[in-house]
Amino acid sequence: MLLMIPGPVQLHERIIRAMARQMIGHRTADFSAIMEFCVEKLREIFGTKGDICLISGSGTAGMEAAIASFSRVKKIATLENGKFGERLGDIAERYTQVERVKVPWGESFELDAVKEALDNGCEAVAFVHNETSTGILNPAKEIAKLAKEYDALVIMDAITSAGGDYVKMDEWGVDVAIVGSQKCLGAPPGLAAVAVSEKAWDYYNERCPYYLDLAAYRKKLKDMQTPYTPAVPLFFALAEALKIIDEEGLENRIQRHRILSAAVRKWAVEAGLELFPNLNKYSSYSNTVTAIKMPEGVSDSELRGTLKKEYGILVSGGQGELKGKIFRIGTMGNVGKFETVSTLAALEDVLMRKNAIKPALQYAQILLRDLQ
Amino acid sequence: MLLMIPGPVQLHERIIRAMARQMIGHRTADFSAIMEFCVEKLREIFGTKGDICLISGSGTAGMEAAIASFSRVKKIATLENGKFGERLGDIAERYTQVERVKVPWGESFELDAVKEALDNGCEAVAFVHNETSTGILNPAKEIAKLAKEYDALVIMDAITSAGGDYVKMDEWGVDVAIVGSQKCLGAPPGLAAVAVSEKAWDYYNERCPYYLDLAAYRKKLKDMQTPYTPAVPLFFALAEALKIIDEEGLENRIQRHRILSAAVRKWAVEAGLELFPNLNKYSSYSNTVTAIKMPEGVSDSELRGTLKKEYGILVSGGQGELKGKIFRIGTMGNVGKFETVSTLAALEDVLMRKNAIKPALQYAQILLRDLQ
Missing domain, CATH: 3.90.1150.10 (Aspartate Aminotransferase, domain 1)
Known part of the structure; x- marks a missing residue:
């Protein structure tokens, strides 16, 4: 079966082979070397010098880690014009007050609607860069620029854009971004990476879920380790996928x-x-x-x-x-x-x-x- | 390198080969068939007729899903005589009031201490069956029996016991139990299964984390699907690992x-x-x-x-x-x-x-x- 769906994607045979390895201990230099390579390459793909937190879980786990870990805000605006935008809103409601900026699926946001939410006191904006459910690329750069005029935190779901389209976190002013392994990166599903700017930590909420607490991931990142046992075969695959990206450019x-x-x-x-x-x-x-x-x-x-x-x-x-x-x-x-x-x-x-x-x-x- | 650590374990070559497959769509009958096999075999291993929720994530994700999803209790007792018992307490504190019943690492619980916590109004008890950090097998049957005298909810971390030692949820009166893929089941790390009794749903807390909300997993279980994209290669591996268990008996x-x-x-x-x-x-x-x-x-x-x-x-x-x-x-x-x-x-x-x-x-x- 040829998969022409928006993830999981067809695997390159090198990536298939990369998983067919005996297990290694995860608290070892061998694992840390693999992780370090992934972190460095993901920094390039996200366009950031920030921390890269690698979570064993789906893209949704990454979305929740991003929102919950940085939910110490009076109110967050979630921009919703498709299934994944709505998911951001559903997740955010579990952690803080939410202003859901909604347009029908397949429609585009007017920046005025985002401005209104910021005028209403939203201290953070979360949006989906590439809305997979409708095939729309939302204007990341413009949304981030507007949010920055209000000094708001910017959280971007780049799950289906990073690695296949331009993502320039630091240049655009995006504080937190998420990618899933099984989309444009070309790896199998099961890993999410969350890139985090220094500024985001001002909004850190220590009451976030234990497994998705990005402070724990950041702490272990110093040793190129994960706080909980990583899905090792998926790291083998991700590293190979990132090598392929590197070779292609x-x-x-x-x-x-x-x-x-x-x-x-x-x-x-x-x-x-x-x-x-x-x-x-x-x-x-x-x-x-x-x-x-x-x-x-x-x-x-x-x-x-x-x-x-x-x-x-x-x-x-x-x-x-x-x-x-x-x-x-x-x-x-x-x-x-x-x-x-x-x-x-x-x-x-x-x-x-x-x-x-x-x-x-x-x-x-x-x-x-x-x-x- | 031969791994003689308490997980991740050395992989059988059949399990290594099981992962070396082209990706399949996860919203397909092919995936559901794999999931159904895993669910049936895990029911046997847990000794339960209850729901089996398969989470793409580490054992810790399973622990948190179990505690957070069923945290509508006045107070929970967490029994702690090692690292993973303490983790149960750390997780529980994010969701409800906790009475942490502690003895030094490597020591054993007296049942009187558990009884005291129940007398103090704990409506749930969470404990680790096999405490990997110290090599102790805690008395699951006795703890569950005592808790049942108080009609309390019983949550058991069976991450490193299920598949390698007796786990009899329904017989013992354990309501919720967790296993990790990379321990006695013999599969690679990255999946956790949570088995849930009917009674547990009386304690369901809808304010649990979105990704770890077991109600979403239960809903999709009817179609042998997962609520979020599953780590497909790890399901291939788990199914093969469970086939091996079936053959061995x-x-x-x-x-x-x-x-x-x-x-x-x-x-x-x-x-x-x-x-x-x-x-x-x-x-x-x-x-x-x-x-x-x-x-x-x-x-x-x-x-x-x-x-x-x-x-x-x-x-x-x-x-x-x-x-x-x-x-x-x-x-x-x-x-x-x-x-x-x-x-x-x-x-x-x-x-x-x-x-x-x-x-x-x-x-x-x-x-x-x-x-x-």
Whole structure:
């Protein structure tokens, strides 16, 4: 099965092999060396000189660690235009007062709405950089800049952007950011990394969950260790994934992600399909996942079911209220031209048979011509 | 390096190979089938008909999920005679009022002390079954029986006992129990399972951490799914580890653990070493990890350092205040006669050179003779 979903992603064979190792003791120099390599590379990917806390858990564990550890604020604004934005709000409500800045899924934020929340006394802003559920890239730089005018803490879910798109924490003024292992980094699921600026510690809440208390991770980071037993095979895999990123070069990797997603969008539009996101002057299309409206007269099982059954390709459906209304193609991690063209060709076959589109593969292929 | 530490354990080659697989989508029937197998086998190992919540995270994540999810109690008693008992207390203090029933590390509880806590109004009791830091097996059955006389909730950390020693939740009256993947189950670290009785839900606290909220895990269990992206390669490994347990037979496996640890203890005593635990009529020696006092005139680095350097065998030192005062030999998971005898032979060589013991390997070997 070819995974063209927004994570977990298809694994490079080197990453598969990296896990097939005998266990090592985790309180050893061998483990610390692996961890040190991961920390250094993740600093580059996050664009920060801050601490990198590596948590054995899903991206959601990382989101909660980021919010809960730094929840000593009167009020936090959570910006919500999709499933993961809403999750930030749901998590934050367990720790502090929350102003939930909501627009419908697929819509874009107006910066005025963020400004209003800050005027209302929010001391922190949490938002999702790349909203996987809707295929929108939210304007991280602009949100952070605005929040900084109020000296507010900025927490950014970069789970599906870091490693595949630009993330420049220190330059943009983002204090806390999170990435998941199974997205653009190309590793298997099970690890989350949280990058933390010095400023964030002013908001440290010692009543956060024990397992997700980033102060404990920071303390152990001095020895390149984790406070609790790490998921060792996933560290083997993450280190190999980061080596692959290093070899490709982060800038090349980001450009590859941009070209792949541009090709998917070009195909969709030329085929007569409609992209789901409703953009404004701040937002853009995601460069790692493309959300497309389900054409009329085609059901989710006719599209995704047939694709899976006949071609062995898995793309994602809509989540929550978007179930059956959109489908989503992930172009994350180590997938390339081959996987992307194969997926579009298969989709074209399935949708042509339903008379739902016109042929458009060539448009995508032209865009991909220069990609090695 | 041969790992003879109390987790992570040496991996069976079948478990290593199980991880070397391409990623699969986690919201698929393929994943659910793997999860269903794990849930069924873990029910047998825990001795329960209750729910099994599988968390991507370390054993500590499981401990916190168990305590936080069921913390709607006036007061909880945490029984502490080692590092992990103290951790239960540290976690519980983040959620409710706690009565910490403490004895020095390596000492055993008197049931009267537990009774006193219950008389003082504790509505829940949390304790560690097998205290890895000191090598003591606490009297689970007796503690649970006493707590049940007060209709109190019983939470048991079975992280290093389940799969290697008897755990009979339903029979003993234990409401919530936790196991870690990397101990007696023989899998790599990174997963925790929490088994939950119906009664526990009377104590459900909706203000527990989002990631560790067992109600979310229970809800998804109906579809054999997890609420957040699972660490898929670790599920591959756990399923293989549980297949191995199934083939060996749980009763055979427990007897093997008992014989291996008895052989380690026999060797230590006949060699003139002293076991660390101070037992009373309720407690016993752990059947999965043996804690031995460091002989006079031998330093931690002389013992563990030499063993590691010359033989490539890793045993554990003491934790916290016990650093340099004890060493600990794990005989957990899929290690057998070969690994155990090799370790004792190596230790004997190292300690004989320091004139710290007399030869005793034969005593262990006699005990191990019938083990295949």
